[in-house]
Structure formats: structure tokens, C-alpha cells
Amino acid sequence: MTDKPIAEMSFEEAMAAxxxxxxxxxxxxxxxxxxxxxxxxxxxxxxxxxxxLRVAEEKVEMIRAQEGRATGTAPAEGL
Known part of the structure; x- marks a missing residue:
């Protein structure tokens, strides 16, 4: 177990912990x-x-919106 505060951990570090x-x-x-x-x-x-993960999803949605692409989740059937 690491002594690094959870708030300072990357997603990968937190998942491993x-x-x-x-x-x-x-x-x-x-x-x-x-x-x-x-x-x-x-x-x-x-x-x-x-x-x-929430923050990452929000960033992806912002990028998609800036590109003029639809935002939100899409049904898997259409992929």
C-alpha cells in the first residue's frame, strides 16, 4: 500500500491500489x-x-461538442 494521498493518485494508481x-x-x-x-x-x-472517469467523460463530450458531433452516449447496436 502506498502512502500517497488518494486525491493525488492518477486513475491507474487508484485502480491498482x-x-x-x-x-x-x-x-x-x-x-x-x-x-x-x-x-x-x-x-x-x-x-x-x-x-x-466522470471528468474524462466530460472532457470527451466537450471535444465532441466542439467538433459539432452529437454528444451523449450512443446505443451499442449502431456501432
């Missing part, structure tokens, strides 16, 4: 208090990743 948390929790060999702390960290990492 979240995968590490999930692995530790799935093993089930950590004490209850540590499990709670890991779960809390995992929730924060998940929220950070979701926020990073």
Missing part, C-alpha cells in the same frame, strides 16, 4: 479492524476512480 485492497479482503486473513480500514480505503479509492 483498489485491486490490492480487494485482494487483501478476499484472502480473509486480516484482522477485523484492518478489514474495516481496508474497506473504508477501498470505498474512497472507488469514489476517486469514479470521479476521474
Amino acid at each position: 483498489l485491486e490490492g485492497v480487494v485482494t487483501q479482503l478476499e484472502r480473509g486473513d486480516v484482522a477485523l479492524e484492518q478489514s474495516i480500514a481496508l474497506y473504508e480505503r477501498g470505498a474512497k479509492l472507488k469514489a476517486h476512480c469514479a470521479d476521474k
Whole structure:
């Protein structure tokens, strides 16, 4: 586990840290208090990743709008 604050992590760093948390929790060999702390960290990492994805999606939508292309999501059937 890194000491880097979650707010300073890139999406990739946060995902890797979240995968590490999930692995530790799935093993089930950590004490209850540590499990709670890991779960809390995992929730924060998940929220950070979701926020990073939201920001990226907004940037893509802005680019699409600037190009005069339709914005929003498109049904997969048309691809």
C-alpha cells in the first residue's frame, strides 16, 4: 500500500491500489479492524476512480461538442 494521498493518485494508481485492497479482503486473513480500514480505503479509492472517469467523460463530450458531433452516449447496436 502506498502512502500517497488518494486525491493525488492518477486513475491507474487508484485502480491498482483498489485491486490490492480487494485482494487483501478476499484472502480473509486480516484482522477485523484492518478489514474495516481496508474497506473504508477501498470505498474512497472507488469514489476517486469514479470521479476521474466522470471528468474524462466530460472532457470527451466537450471535444465532441466542439467538433459539432452529437454528444451523449450512443446505443451499442449502431456501432
